[in-house]
Amino acid sequence: MASIDISGLVKDYHDRAGNRTRVLDGIDLSITGETFVSIVGPSGSGKTTLLNIVSGIESHTAGNVSLRAGDRDARVGYVFQDPRLLPWRTVDQNLSFVQHDRDGWAERAQHYLDLVGLGHLGDRFPAQLSGGQQQRVGIARAFSVEPDILLMDEPFSHLDAMTSRTLREHLERIWLESRRTVMFVTHDVTEAVQLSDRIVVLAPGGHVHETIEVDLPRPRRASDPAVAVLQAEVLARFEVLEARAAAARAEVPA
Amino acid sequence: MTATAIPPAPTRTGPAPTPRRPSRTRALVGPALALLASVATMLLVWQLAVVLGDRVPSLADTIDRLSAEQASGDLWGNVAVSMNRFVLGLVVALVVGTALGVLMGLSRFAENALTDLTMAGLAAPAVIWALLTTMWFGFGWLTPVVTVFLAALPFVMVNIAKAVRAVPSDLLLVARAFGVSRTEVLRHVVAPAVAGSTVAAVRFAIMSAWNGLLLAEWFGSTSGVGWRSRYWYDANQLDGFLAWVLVFIAFLVLVDQVVLGPVERRLTRWRSV
Amino acid sequence: MSTLVAARPSVGRSKSRRPASAPRWLVSSGALVVAVLAWGIASAVVDDNIAPGPLEVLERVVDITVSGAALDNFASSIVKILAGFGLAMLAGLPIGFAMGRSRFLSSYFSMPLFVLGNVPGLTYAVFGLVIFGVGATGPIVVSALVAVPFVAINVAEGVRSVDGKLLRMCQAFGRSPADVVRHVYLPAITAFVFVGVRYGFAMAWKVEALTEVFGARDGVGFMIRRAYQEFQVADMLAWTTLFVVAMVLIERGLAALESRLFAWRKDLA
Ligand SMILES: Nc1ncnc2c1ncn2[C@@H]1O[C@H](COP(=O)(O)OP(=O)(O)OP(=O)(O)O)[C@@H](O)[C@H]1O
Numbered sequence: 001m002a003s004i005d006i007s008g009l010v011k012d013y014h015d016r017a018g019n020r021t022r023v024l025d026g027i028d029l030s031i032t033g034e035t036f037v038s039i040v041g042p043s044g045s046g047k048t049t050l051l052n053i054v055s056g057i058e059s060h061t062a063g064n065v066s067l068r069a070g071d072r073d074a075r076v077g078y079v080f081q082d083p084r085l086l087p088w089r090t091v092d093q094n095l096s097f098v099q100h101d102r103d104g105w106a107e108r109a110q111h112y113l114d115l116v117g118l119g120h121l122g123d124r125f126p127a128q129l130s131g132g133q134q135q136r137v138g139i140a141r142a143f144s145v146e147p148d149i150l151l152m153d154e155p156f157s158h159l160d161a162m163t164s165r166t167l168r169e170h171l172e173r174i175w176l177e178s179r180r181t182v183m184f185v186t187h188d189v190t191e192a193v194q195l196s197d198r199i200v201v202l203a204p205g206g207h208v209h210e211t212i213e214v215d216l217p218r219p220r221r222a223s224d225p226a227v228a229v230l231q232a233e234v235l236a237r238f239e240v241l242e243a244r245a246a247a248a249r250a251e252v253p254a
Numbered sequence: 255m256t257a258t259a260i261p262p263a264p265t266r267t268g269p270a271p272t273p274r275r276p277s278r279t280r281a282l283v284g285p286a287l288a289l290l291a292s293v294a295t296m297l298l299v300w301q302l303a304v305v306l307g308d309r310v311p312s313l314a315d316t317i318d319r320l321s322a323e324q325a326s327g328d329l330w331g332n333v334a335v336s337m338n339r340f341v342l343g344l345v346v347a348l349v350v351g352t353a354l355g356v357l358m359g360l361s362r363f364a365e366n367a368l369t370d371l372t373m374a375g376l377a378a379p380a381v382i383w384a385l386l387t388t389m390w391f392g393f394g395w396l397t398p399v400v401t402v403f404l405a406a407l408p409f410v411m412v413n414i415a416k417a418v419r420a421v422p423s424d425l426l427l428v429a430r431a432f433g434v435s436r437t438e439v440l441r442h443v444v445a446p447a448v449a450g451s452t453v454a455a456v457r458f459a460i461m462s463a464w465n466g467l468l469l470a471e472w473f474g475s476t477s478g479v480g481w482r483s484r485y486w487y488d489a490n491q492l493d494g495f496l497a498w499v500l501v502f503i504a505f506l507v508l509v510d511q512v513v514l515g516p517v518e519r520r521l522t523r524w525r526s527v
Numbered sequence: 528m529s530t531l532v533a534a535r536p537s538v539g540r541s542k543s544r545r546p547a548s549a550p551r552w553l554v555s556s557g558a559l560v561v562a563v564l565a566w567g568i569a570s571a572v573v574d575d576n577i578a579p580g581p582l583e584v585l586e587r588v589v590d591i592t593v594s595g596a597a598l599d600n601f602a603s604s605i606v607k608i609l610a611g612f613g614l615a616m617l618a619g620l621p622i623g624f625a626m627g628r629s630r631f632l633s634s635y636f637s638m639p640l641f642v643l644g645n646v647p648g649l650t651y652a653v654f655g656l657v658i659f660g661v662g663a664t665g666p667i668v669v670s671a672l673v674a675v676p677f678v679a680i681n682v683a684e685g686v687r688s689v690d691g692k693l694l695r696m697c698q699a700f701g702r703s704p705a706d707v708v709r710h711v712y713l714p715a716i717t718a719f720v721f722v723g724v725r726y727g728f729a730m731a732w733k734v735e736a737l738t739e740v741f742g743a744r745d746g747v748g749f750m751i752r753r754a755y756q757e758f759q760v761a762d763m764l765a766w767t768t769l770f771v772v773a774m775v776l777i778e779r780g781l782a783a784l785e786s787r788l789f790a791w792r793k794d795l796a
Pocket residue numbers: 013014021023041042043044045046047048049050187
């Protein structure tokens with residue numbers, strides 16, 4: 001069983017003049033087992049930074065991050081905001097490129113491409129796919145390494161409403177089929193409610209504002225009244241936070 | 255890639271090393287220092303060539319020769335003669351090339367008719383024009399001027415045609431729909447679109463024409479910078495030849511970095527923002 | 528430095544999609560016929576052996592080709608260019624890589640590369656002859672020097688074009704440096720280097736031929752020079768015609784190869 005343990009995580013950026021900006025300020029977060037956790041928060045609250053630190057792309061200033069799967073280090077899959085495919089490799093080759101484990105990767109790749117509905121496009125180059133198709137390849141790629149932990153950074157935010165709704169359904173279906181520990185960053189509170197078991201709200205300044213458990217049956221539908229009620233409630237709380245963030249921003253220059 | 259590829263080690267504990275902070279002064283000093291180091295290296299390589307290859311004249315000898323040329327009036331006299339020929343041929347090439355290029359950009363027929371001929375012109379080495387014009391016109395002013403014209407013409411045509419094709423027809427329609435005046439359209443729609451390729455047209459034309467001028471004066475002239483460099487070569491005085499090579503290079507650096515570079519940066523500013 | 532990279536005119540691949548009134552080949556071959564006719568009339572009017580007509584030149588082209596002289600001399604020139612390009616790759620790859628990775632080295636190399644790329648061919652030809660004599664070494668070294676800036680600058684562009692986001696993707700998926708070089712850097716660089724070679728080739732060949740004009744034992748430039756000294760204008764024009772045709776064919780071949788090799792590039796697809 002996989003787990004993410006974050007304690008006292010601090011991240012500072014330094015600009016050219018040597019000024020320090022604290023982006024994450026003492027994050028404590030513990031995720032265990034096949035849990036789908038969404039990270040929401042106003043723009044600039046440090047969501048991407050948190051995810052990058054967890055994935056090992058960025059270093060941190062203080063605190064501990066540990067990703068474990070049983071008694072070994074956990075394997076990570078990442079779905080980025082943009083597809084980030086190698087333009088000079090076909091879809092199949094892109095999936096092959098990230099495999100840790102060469103055994104049976106072709107079947108795995110085919111399986112997940114089928115799940116995102118692209119099983120027949122393995123020979124195409126990324127430039128020959130639509131934006132939504134590229135993003136689906138990105139999702140299949142992340143699943144195809146059979147990660148213990150799956151990280152996603154606003155994977156649908158570049159897409160139109162229709163496409164992103166379809167892809168959300170794809171995602172929930174794949175996740176239900178092969179459950180993993182997920183950290184999912186989003187701006188979209190309704191999306192968070194629909195997908196997650198838990199919602200972590202980051203506040204500007206980079207600390208955890210509150211944690212909301214979502215205990216609704218799956219698969220969920222946006223039209224389900226229980227989902228809608230919870231969405232409205234979380235949205236209301238989130239709006240208060242955003243208003244406060246906006247007020248804080250307005251005060252700073254004064 | 256093998257099956258033993260190691261998974262990432264996601265356990266990272268404790269503070270990471272503080273990131274390196276680049277200072278502001280370093281960002282400014284860097285390029286100047288690099289240029290200095292670069293010039294120093296070039297001089298060093300030259301000196302090395304002087305020592306190793308026994309026929310290469312030293313920097314001091316070359317500079318001496320150059321100042322002697324200046325003192326005797328040969329430097330500016332020949333530069334002036336060559337510039338006359340160069341500018342004349344280049345201006346005619348720019349005018350004719352622009353007319354033909356615009357035609358190629360606007361009309362499919364003209365494009366099809368002229369593309370193969372332009373490609374042949376681009377592929378032909380300038381030396382052939384220099385040799386032919388020498389045979390045709392002898393040692394007169396026509397030899398270098400016609401060579402300059404022929405060397406520059408295809409580059410002007412190709413790049414001007416490209417510039418014309420770059421004019422965004424959809425934006426022209428938008429402008430018309432909003433009733434924007436003709437001069438405004440020229441200034442805000444056409445000029446920015448054609449600027450890049452137009453500068454390229456001038457730049458390639460100058461480079462190619464300069465190359466052609468030197469060859470034409472080398473083979474078929476009794477005055478000018480190309481002739482003067484041949485004079486030293488025939489006299490087996492390589493320092494004199496090299497002194498003139500410095501002049502050739504100085505001319506190109508001047509044109510590229512001092513004239514065309516800033517113009518290009520100004521005209522294409524919008525691309526980088 | 529833009530003289531050496533993408534700003535070069537892209538010859539032969541016009542992309543406009545306006546409806547054609549007459550077939551392309553008809554118009555372009557018609558224009559060629561008109562040009563040749565004009566040449567024929569001009570030479571008939573001048574009526575001097577310094578202005579041979581197209582038929583006379585064609586005859587020489589056929590003679591040169593049938594006798595095997597064309598093949599011998601073109602092969603000799605091309606072998607020298609290839610050797611020169613080999614040297615240029617050896618020098619240009621590391622220089623370009625360094626330039627792509629370091630701002631300092633990029634400024635450091637930009638001036639020498641500008642000079643190498645823009646020095647008039649005459650200079651190369653004379654120094655090739657003076658330093659290396661009439662052998663093959665002069666043309667080889669000269670074409671290497673001409674080609675180095677094309678290779679180096681395009682390698683640097685290729686390295687710079689590698690998207691930081693892709694590198695972070697590789698890191699997130701735990702790819703080894705060897706994998707990153709093989710699957711990210713090399714493909715990115717290859718496309719750019721190919722463009723560099725394509726544009727550098729024409730340039731290098733012209734300067735190489737010029738070097739042969741100044742001094743050589745064989746090669747296209749040498750044949751042109753010999754015809755010039757013997758006052759055989761028809762021969763000069765025949766060699767030039769062959770040179771131009773070979774150059775255009777090679778250029779087209781490389782362009783075709785490029786669009787096959789780099790099918791992943793959207794602008795070529
Ligand atoms: N390289 C950097 N140097 C300095 N500051 C940075 C850097 N990267 C991010 N930041 C700052 O860190 C803060 C958090 O950025 P981050 O990208 O994590 O926000 P986010 O929550 O993902 O925002 P969004 O929802 O807009 O994507 C922002 O204020 C941003 O300006």
